[in-house]
Amino acid sequence: MGGGRQAVQCELDDEKGKAMTKQNLRVAGIGLAMVTGLALTACSGGSTPNPGETGAASEGTTTAEITFWDPYPQHQSGSDWDNVVKACAPEGSTITRSSAPQTDLFNQLTTAVKEGNAPDVVLLDNPMMPEAALSSLLATAEQAGIDTTGIDENLLGPGIVDGVTYGVPMGSNALGLYYNADILEAAGVDPASITSWDALNSAIEQVVATGSKGITFSGIAGEEGVFQFQPWFWGAGADLSALDSPEAISAGQLVSDWIGNGYAPKSALTDNQSASWDLFLTGEYGFAENGSWFAAAAAANEGFEVGMVPIPGKDSGLAPVPTGGEFAVAPLQSKDASDHYANASAVIGCLIGGENAMQTSETLGYLSAKPDVRAEQVAANDQWTPWAPIVEGAQGRTTELGADYPAVSAQLSEALQGALNAAGDAAGVEDAFRTAAGS
Amino acid sequence: MALHTPPMPAGELVTEGPGRAPGARTGRLRNLRPTTWVGLAFALPLLAYLLIFYLYPLVENVSMSLHRFTRASFVTGEAPFVGFDIFGEVISSPQFWPTVRQTAIFVIVSLTFQYVIGLALAVFFRRVFPLSAVLRGLFLVPWLLPIIVSGTTWQWMMDADSGILNQFLGIFGVDPVWWLNAENSLMSVTIANIWLGIPFNLVILYSGLQNISGDLYEAASLDGAGPWRQFWSITFPLLKPVTAITLLLGFVYTLKVVDIIWIMTMGTGTSQTLATWAYSMAFGKGSSGVIRYSEASVVGTILLVIALAMGFIYLAVQRRQEADR
Numbered sequence: 001m002g003g004g005r006q007a008v009q010c011e012l013d014d015e016k017g018k019a020m021t022k023q024n025l026r027v028a029g030i031g032l033a034m035v036t037g038l039a040l041t042a043c044s045g046g047s048t049p050n051p052g053e054t055g056a057a058s059e060g061t062t063t064a065e066i067t068f069w070d071p072y073p074q075h076q077s078g079s080d081w082d083n084v085v086k087a088c089a090p091e092g093s094t095i096t097r098s099s100a101p102q103t104d105l106f107n108q109l110t111t112a113v114k115e116g117n118a119p120d121v122v123l124l125d126n127p128m129m130p131e132a133a134l135s136s137l138l139a140t141a142e143q144a145g146i147d148t149t150g151i152d153e154n155l156l157g158p159g160i161v162d163g164v165t166y167g168v169p170m171g172s173n174a175l176g177l178y179y180n181a182d183i184l185e186a187a188g189v190d191p192a193s194i195t196s197w198d199a200l201n202s203a204i205e206q207v208v209a210t211g212s213k214g215i216t217f218s219g220i221a222g223e224e225g226v227f228q229f230q231p232w233f234w235g236a237g238a239d240l241s242a243l244d245s246p247e248a249i250s251a252g253q254l255v256s257d258w259i260g261n262g263y264a265p266k267s268a269l270t271d272n273q274s275a276s277w278d279l280f281l282t283g284e285y286g287f288a289e290n291g292s293w294f295a296a297a298a299a300a301n302e303g304f305e306v307g308m309v310p311i312p313g314k315d316s317g318l319a320p321v322p323t324g325g326e327f328a329v330a331p332l333q334s335k336d337a338s339d340h341y342a343n344a345s346a347v348i349g350c351l352i353g354g355e356n357a358m359q360t361s362e363t364l365g366y367l368s369a370k371p372d373v374r375a376e377q378v379a380a381n382d383q384w385t386p387w388a389p390i391v392e393g394a395q396g397r398t399t400e401l402g403a404d405y406p407a408v409s410a411q412l413s414e415a416l417q418g419a420l421n422a423a424g425d426a427a428g429v430e431d432a433f434r435t436a437a438g439s
Numbered sequence: 440m441a442l443h444t445p446p447m448p449a450g451e452l453v454t455e456g457p458g459r460a461p462g463a464r465t466g467r468l469r470n471l472r473p474t475t476w477v478g479l480a481f482a483l484p485l486l487a488y489l490l491i492f493y494l495y496p497l498v499e500n501v502s503m504s505l506h507r508f509t510r511a512s513f514v515t516g517e518a519p520f521v522g523f524d525i526f527g528e529v530i531s532s533p534q535f536w537p538t539v540r541q542t543a544i545f546v547i548v549s550l551t552f553q554y555v556i557g558l559a560l561a562v563f564f565r566r567v568f569p570l571s572a573v574l575r576g577l578f579l580v581p582w583l584l585p586i587i588v589s590g591t592t593w594q595w596m597m598d599a600d601s602g603i604l605n606q607f608l609g610i611f612g613v614d615p616v617w618w619l620n621a622e623n624s625l626m627s628v629t630i631a632n633i634w635l636g637i638p639f640n641l642v643i644l645y646s647g648l649q650n651i652s653g654d655l656y657e658a659a660s661l662d663g664a665g666p667w668r669q670f671w672s673i674t675f676p677l678l679k680p681v682t683a684i685t686l687l688l689g690f691v692y693t694l695k696v697v698d699i700i701w702i703m704t705m706g707t708g709t710s711q712t713l714a715t716w717a718y719s720m721a722f723g724k725g726s727s728g729v730i731r732y733s734e735a736s737v738v739g740t741i742l743l744v745i746a747l748a749m750g751f752i753y754l755a756v757q758r759r760q761e762a763d764r
Contacts, residue, residue, distance in 0.1 A: 103724050110730075114514045131729075135511035221707045221726045266599035266617055270704060410728030417707055417726075421621040439533070 055337025057145025057345035062090045063336075066343045067119035069109070071326060072364075073099040080363050088350035095347065106132065109331060113137045118331035120343040123170055126158040126327055126396070127223065130403040133161040137331055141165040144330035145345030147353065155369040157396035159327050161403070167329035168352060171366025174390040175231055175321045177312075178280065178288040178298055181305035183212045187286070191309050196316050197235075197254060200287075204263050207286035214263030215287040216276040219255065219420045224272055226409045227322055228289055229255065229416050230397070231311040235319025240401055240408050243415060244437035250314070252419035252429045260424020269420050291324060292391075293365045295383045310390050320395040325366055328352065367391045411436045497743065504736035513732060529737045534716070541625055542712040545632070546693045552633040553689060554682070557640025562674065564641075565648050575645070582638040590702030593631040594619070597703075621708025628700045628710045635699060636692070640685055647681030648674065680760060687753040691746050701725070713738050 068085055075081035082097060089095045100108060102125045109132070112118040124132060132138050141148055141159075148156060148168050159167045177200075179191055187206040194200050204214040219225045232254055233240075238247035258264035265271070265279060273290055280288035283303050289311065298306040313319045328351065330344035351360050352369075358376055361368040367387060368374045374391070378384045398405040418432025471479075504525060506518035529535060564575050581589060596603050597618035605615040618627040651674065659669050697718045700706055705725040706715030719725040721735035 103722060107722055107730070110510055110513060114516075131510060135509070136514055137510075221705045222724060223728060266620070269707070270594065270619055406723070406728040410726060413726060413728065417621065421708065423617075 055139075055333065055341055056143050057338065057341035060336070060338030060340070060342035062093055062342050062346050063339050064093055066090075066093050066095045066121070066347060068095050068097045068121045068347065069105060069119045070097065070099050070123040071102045071105045071125060072123075073101065075099070084356075084360060084363050085347075085351070088347050088356070090343075090346045090350075093343070093346075102128070109137060110135070113331050116334040118333060118340075120330065120340050121347050122329055122331055123326040124167070124329055126169065126323060126325060127398050127405055127409070129158045129166060129327055129329075130161045130398045131406060132329070133164070133166045134403045138166045139330040139332050139337075139341060139344075141167055144341040144348075146328070146330065146348050150372070151369045152371060152392070154392070154394055154396060154399075155323055155325075157399040158323065159329075167327040168348065169323075169369040170326045170328055170352065171361040171364055171368050172391050172394065173292045173324040173366050174387060174394050175228065175289060175291055175324070176308045176310055176387065176390055178290055178294070178306055178308050180212075180280070180283065180286055181307045183207055183210070183283075183286045183304070184307075186210055187212070189286075191307055194309050195312050197312065197314050200312055201254075201257075204258070204286060208261075208263060213265070213285045214261075215258060215289065216265060216271070216279040216285050217255070217258075217268055217289040218271050218273045218276045219268040219416055220270055220272050221413055221417055223406075223409055223413070225416055226412050227324065227397075228273065229412065230322045230395075231289070231319040233412070234321075234395060235311065235313040237314065240405070240412070242437070243408070243411055244434045247314075248415075249430050249433045252415060252433055253424075253426060255416070256419040256422050256429045257424045259420050260422075266423075269417065292367065292387045295387065296365060299383045308386050310386065318390065318393050320393055321390055322397045323391075323394040325369075411439060414439065500736050500739050500743070503732055504740045506733065508732035508736075510730050510732075518733075525733045525737050529734050534711070537709075538711050538713055538716050541709055542694070542714075544625060545629055545696075545712050546690060548629050549632045549636060549693045550686060550689050553636035553640045554686060556633070557637050557685075558644050558678075560637070560641045561644040561648055562670065564645060575641075578641055579638045581635050586635070586698045587702060589635065590631070590699050593627075593634075593699075594703045597627050619704050624704045624708040624710035628703055631699055631703060632693065632696060636689060639692075640689065643685045643688075644678065644681060647678050650681075651677045680757070683753060683756050683760075687749060690749050694742060694746060713742055717742065 066089060070085075072081060077097075085097050086095050098119075099105075105122070106124065106128050109118065109122055109124070113136075118137075129138075142165070144167075146168050148159075148165055151168060152172075155169045155172050156165070159165055159169065177194070181191075184191060184203070184207065187203075187210045189203045189206050194203055208214050218228045229251070232251040233248060236247040236251040236254075238245050238251055242248065255264070255268075259266060259268065267279075268276065271279070276288065277290050277294055277297075279285060280290070281301070281303070295308070298308065311319045311321060328348045330341055330348075333340040350356060357368055357370060357373045358380075361373065361377060362381075367384060368377060374384075374388060378388050397409070401408055415433045415436035418436065419429045422428025422432060503518075505520060505522060507521050507525065508518045512518040560578060564571055599605065599615060599617040599619070602618070604618065608614075608616065617623060655673050655677075656669055659673055664672065695714050696712070697714045700710050700712065700715050701718065704710045706712070706719055707726060711726075715725075716727075717735045717738035719727040720731040720738070723730035
């Protein structure tokens with residue numbers, strides 16, 4: 001970078017300075033200050049050339065070094081996932097994998113593409129796809145040689161922006177309603193009867209009447225809380241384009257009442273999904289809204305038996321849950337683009353194609369985005385049986401709004417926080433949704 | 440023994456250093472000796488370092504607040520210059536004035552309590568008693584703990600349903616408080632921040648106290664001044680320079696606090712300050728789902744101006760104190 005060179009230059013001038021006369025020294029000093037100033041101005045004024053939108057995987061060859069970014073810091077070097085990724089290095093190549101949390105990964109990707117040193121492959125959270133594509137961060141699936149055939153339409157949706165496909169889902173997770181089977185049995189609740197909000201509320205009431213607590217969920221500010229709220233929001237028939245509709249407000253009222261009635265912990269306001277799962281694992285709560293990534297932990301839980309039913313719609317049926325999971329994408333490259341895309345094509349193809357598809361999904365704890373692989377997973381492991389229909393009915397968060405989604409999601413987060421703070425107060429809930437919709 | 444403690448050099452630095460610098464040098468620049476020039480030359484690398492790593496980012500920050508940056512324009516570099524438009528948008532947004540008010544409350548209440556409690560403890564520890572050094576060391580714990588630990592601990596303690604704070608209040612028949620909801624979150628994060636800041640105040644004020652000659656107290660007690668009178672007529676006036684630097688540093692530190700607030704509430708509800716607002720917009724986290732580089736820079740620039748203004752006020756106070764001597 002220019003800064004480093006500048007510092008070295010300063011020191012060189014420094015050496016020369018010692019030989020000069022006093023008078024000259026002063027002039028040199030001033031001159032140096034000006035040069036430094038100019039160099040800084042030059043740096044701040046400079047613009048990076050646009051990453052080329054040319055290049056295709058078919059025209060490139062894989063290189064010896066392949067970089068791979070994912071949002072799974074929990075899978076450390078040497079973990080199963082780490083091994084699965086590294087085993088996908090083409091002949092003669094090695095994969096360097098690094099991880100960061102979702103938002104940080106996206107921000108780092110933005111800087112990397114600007115600086116022209118983006119990785120070959122990135123796994124990007126699906127609601128970030130439209131913004132990433134429209135910010136010129138991504139190569140198209142066609143350019144990068146990524147095969148998207150056989151992927152379920154609802155799961156591929158977030159990766160299609162203005163009719164162009166930009167990547168492929170690594171699999172999908174979904175939200176369900178876990179329950180503590182011991183508590184439900186003691187309270188005389190049949191989980192199969194929970195097919196509407198009224199049925200759920202009366203089940204929670206029965207559970208609370210026997211001295212247990214009701215339900216845990218995550219209402220934390222930001223996308224994570226919105227993700228958890230969407231099944232209720234969509235299950236009420238609400239639409240992201242009208243946040244202040246009566247349906248939307250009724251969904252807010254539902255979760256707000258849980259807080260107000262003491263069914264749900266007040267910490268839902270700040271709990272993330274791991275924290276709300278930990279609360280459920282205390283064995284004090286009857287229900288927990290949480291993700292399929294805990295399915296294995298639920299099956300192996302020792303203190304009590306854990307079951308799962310799909311989240312009910314307001315009056316009947318399954319509520320559409322938001323699709324969860326990451327897309328494998330190739331960032332736009334300004335140098336040797338074709339080679340980078342060839343790397344991406346080889347690695348992504350290896351991870352989700354053919355034989356490896358099932359192994360990848362199982363390692364990540366996801367259900368495959370391909371129906372045939374998913375059927376194999378269900379056949380091999382009972383824990384997936386109730387999840388398959390939920391994934392099939394899931395709805396892409398950005399499919400309707402595209403790149404406008406993050407802003408609307410932020411408003412919905414504000415509404416949700418307001419509703420939870422209102423603790424059941426109907427006027428407060430309504431006000432929260434109206435204010436958020438107007439902002 | 441305490442009466443004859445000699446002044447500590449560290450205390451000397453704190454009280455005298457910053458005050459002496461301005462004024463003393465002016466007029467001498469022209470007659471600098473060659474050795475001084477060599478000294479300056481040795482300082483050049485530092486100067487370059489400051490320019491590159493301090494001034495340049497600051498200039499970039501201000502420049503970013505005058506250009507409309509989005510994620511896309513950040514990549515392409517095509518951010519149009521819009522003058523002070525974004526300043527106007529930020530200041531007229533409905534969140535701005537409430538956030539300024541919350542920031543002011545957070546900073547002023549934090550500083551007041553940190554200073555008063557820190558001073559009380561410093562005066563208390565001035566007497567040497569068995570285990571006083573150990574006890575004083577224990578008061579530094581909040582400073583030594585990683586904030587992720589203390590922040591999470593406060594969050595647990597303030598849990599509305601099962602937190603220890605509410606259980607404690609319950610003993611006295613007080614209804615449980617929902618500490619971290621929108622309404623109370625400012626109070627909660629301020630309490631946690633006061634706890635965090637006490638050690639800093641304690642350490643600096645304590646070293647300032649070491650600088651006050653014990654003879655003064657001896658003389659005062661001979662004249663019949665009680666502890667209260669001694670405090671207001673000796674300790675407090677002689678601590679003024681240390682007080683000024685403590686409050687200035689405390690102000691700047693408190694103004695830019697993000698971590699403790701973010702860990703406890705993510706800046707939701709009333710706990711949003713200018714600093715957490717800037718953070719959430721700059722990285723698209725928390726309540727700001729979208730990345731807003733320019734708006735975040737505007738808030739950053741405003742924070743910078745406030746901190747600078749405080750710096751000048753401090754210098755003015757220092758100069759007046761110098762003149763009074």
